[in-house]
Amino acid sequence: MSNVGSEQWSKNEEEMEFPAAEVMSESSTAAGNVGFGENSMMEGVEKYDGKGDEGEDEEDEEEERERDQEDQEQEEEEESYYESGSSRSEVETWISSFCSIRGHEYFAEVTEDFIEDDFNLTGLSSLVPFYKEALDMILDYDPDPDEPSRLPNMPVIENSAEQLYGLIHARFLLTRAGLTIMAEKYDLQHFGTCPRYLCHQTPVLPIGSSDLPGNDTVKLYCPSCADIYSPIGKEQNEVDGAYFGTSFAGLFLKTYTDIPGPFGVPSVKILAASAPQQTNDVATNSSKTSAAASTTAAGGQPKSGGETENTNGDGNDTTTTASTAVTTTTESEADKWDIYDMHLFGFKISERAKSGPRMRWLRERPRDVSELGI
Amino acid sequence: MDDISSESDCTTEYWIDWFLGAQGNEFFCEIDDEFLSDRFNMTGLNSEVQYYQYAMDLIMDSFEHDCDDQTREQIERSARHLYGLIHARYILTQRGLQKMFDKYKNGDFGVCPRVLCNRHPVLPVGLSDIPHSAPVKMFCMKCEDVYNPPLARFATIDGAYFGTSFPFLLFQAYPHLIPNKNAPERFVPAIFGFKIHEHAKLARWQNTRRLELMQRLQSYEDEENGRNK
Secondary structure: OHHHHHHHHHHHHHOOOOHHHHHHHHHHHHOHHHHHHHHHHHHHHHHOOOOHHHHHHHHHHHHHHHHHHHHHHHHHHHHHHHHOHHHOOOOOOHHHHHHOOOOOOOOOOOOHHHHHOHHHHOOHHHOOOOHHHHHHHHOOOOOOOOOOOOOOOHHHHHHHHHHHHHHHHHHHOOOHHHHHHHHHHHHOOOOOEOOEHHHOOOEOEEEOOOOOOOOOEOEEEEOOOOEEEOOOOOOHHHOEHHHOOOOHHHHHHHHOOOOOOOOOOOOEEEEOOOOHHHHHHHHHHHHOOOOOOOOOOOOOOOOOOOOOOOOOOOOHHHHOOOOOOOEEEEOOOOOOOOOOOOEEOOEEOOOOOOOOOOOHHHHOOOOOHHHHOO | OHHHHHHHHHHHOOHHHHHHHOOOOOOOOOOOHHHHHOHHHHOOHHHHOOOHHHHHHHHOOOOOOOOOHHHHHHHHHHHHHHHHHHHHHHOOOHHHHHHHHHHHHHOOOOEOOEHHHOOOEEEEEOOOOOOOOOEOEEEEOOOOEEEOOOOHHHHHOEHHHOOOOHHHHHHHHOHHHOOOOOOOOOOOOEEOOEEOHHHHHHHHHHHHHHHHHHHHHHHHHHHHHHHHO
16 A cells, blocks of 8 residues: 555656646736735835834735735636636636635545546435535536526525535545545645644644534644644635545545654654755765655654655655755654753753643653554 | 834834834733843843944934934844843743733733644743744643744744743743643544544553653652651
8 A cells, every 4th residue: 555655656746737736826927917016015014114003904904905806816817717718728617716715725626527426425415405506516517598597596506515515525535536636735735834843844634523514624634743733824714624524634644654654753854954064964864865856755764664665755855956955854863752841941840840841741752663562 | 114114203102112013023022111221131132232222222212323224224123133132031020921921811922723722822932042043933831832833924033032931930920820731632533433543552652651640740749748747
C-alpha cells in the first residue's frame, strides 16, 4: 500500500496541474488591475498613523471593499463567460465555481463519473431536501423547459446542492481518486499549516468531528502533533465538518505513509533560511541521500526499523528552489521531541508549583517506538 | 510616511496613545508615566536603541528638535523599539501585570486554536529576551503550548517586547487563572469509527504518563501535609 502511495506521490510532484489552482490563478489575473490599487491602499493604511478607531474602521472598510471587488470580479467573470464563451477553453461547471468560492479552498473537485454513479449516492436522497433538483444543479443539467417550474426559489436549491455536494465530497475523498486529488492539495498546502509553533509549519488535513451534517464545522488535523485545530479564516470556520468526514484524515495518513507522523519516524524539521550555518550542515547531511535539486529528501534513520525511506511529505518540496534554502533535516537525536517548557526568568518551572507543567504528556512521545508495542 | 501624520499627532495627542492605537499593536498595554520617568527602569537600554534620548523624548511627548525627515523616521522607529523593550520590563511589574490581566480577561490576545482547549484565552510570549530573534507567539495555559499568532500583522512584532517570563509570572501572581486540567480530552483519529491502532496506543501511553504525573503530584502533597503535621 505504501508503495502505491509513494508512487502516486512522486507522480503528483511531476505534474502539478490542478484544476482549482488553475481557477485561482485565473481569477487572480482577472483581479490584476483592481488588485494593484488595493495593494497600494493597504500600504497606505499601514503607514497611516491614525487613531485606533479610525484604523479599525479603515480596516473594516478595506475588507468590505475587498469583498465587493471580489464579488464584482466574479460577476465580471461570469458575464464575460456568457458573452464570449468561446474565449474560455474550459466551460466553468457548477462544481469548479463552487470550489473556487472563498472559504471553499479545502474542497476537491469531485469527478462527474463519481456523481453520476447512483450507487455512490445511496441514502443521500433522504438527507437532502430537493435532492433531484440539487443533483441536476451540481451536474449542470438544464431543467426541462416544458415542465412548469413548480420549484421553490433558487437559493433553497442552491443550499441543497451545496449540502449534497458536501456529502458526496465526503464519500469521494475516501476513494483512490479523491485521495490523489487531496494529496495534491496537501502538497500545495491548500489546507494551511499547523498553528503550533513547534510543529514548524507542518501541513494539516481537514477533518470532521461528525459524519452527519449540521453538527460541527470543519477542523484541521496535524499529523505531527496528532491534534486538531480550528481554521484561521472566518469563511473556513463556517464549512460543515461532515463534508470531509471523520475517516478521511486517518485514511489519508494510512495511504501516504511517507508523511511524518508522531511516532518513531524521525521528526522532520524545516529550517528557515535564517540559519545559514545550520543549513550547510543539513546540506552535507542530506547529500548522503539522493537529494535532488527540487526535492530535499530527508533520509530517515529508522529508529524502529519500520520505515526504510522517508521522503519529506511536506508541501515544501515542490516549492523549494536552490535559492530559497528551505531544507529539511532529520533530527539526529530522534528521541528528543519538541516540547515547550515554561520558564520564569530562565528557570524551568517546577512540577511542584501550582502553575507548574501539567500538560507535557500531551506532546510527549516514547523515546523508543517499541515502547508502544507497534 | 510617518513624518507627516505623527508630526501633527504629536501636537494633538500623546505619542503612546497613537502607538497603542496603531494596527498590530493591540497586544501592548499603556506604560505609566511614572515608570517611564524613572531612569533606573531604563538601565542598559541606551546601548540597545539608536538615538535613545530622542526616542525617549518622543515617547514622553517632549520632542522638540528640528531634524530632516530621514532622521525623524529613524527616531520614530527607535521610539517604537524602545517602547517595546520598556514594555517587556513594565509588564513584569505589579501594575503592568494588572493591566495585562485586564486585557487577558477582555480576551484581547485571542483564543487558543486547539479545538479541545475550547477557545481558551491565550497570552503573548517571546521565545527570547533578546530583540530581533523571534516574533511574538501565543501561549495557552490550558494545553501549555505556544502557537503562531493567527493574523499576519502580529508576525512582525518582536517577541522580546513581551519577554519569555511574562505569562508565567502572571500565573504566579494570579493563580486563580490557571484552568482546571484534571479531565483532559485527547483526540484520536479514527477510520470508519475505529480508532487508528498506533494513535490509540500513543494516546494510552500518554495517559499513563499523565497518571504518573498525577501520582507524583499526590506524593508531593502528602509530603507537604506530613511536614505540616
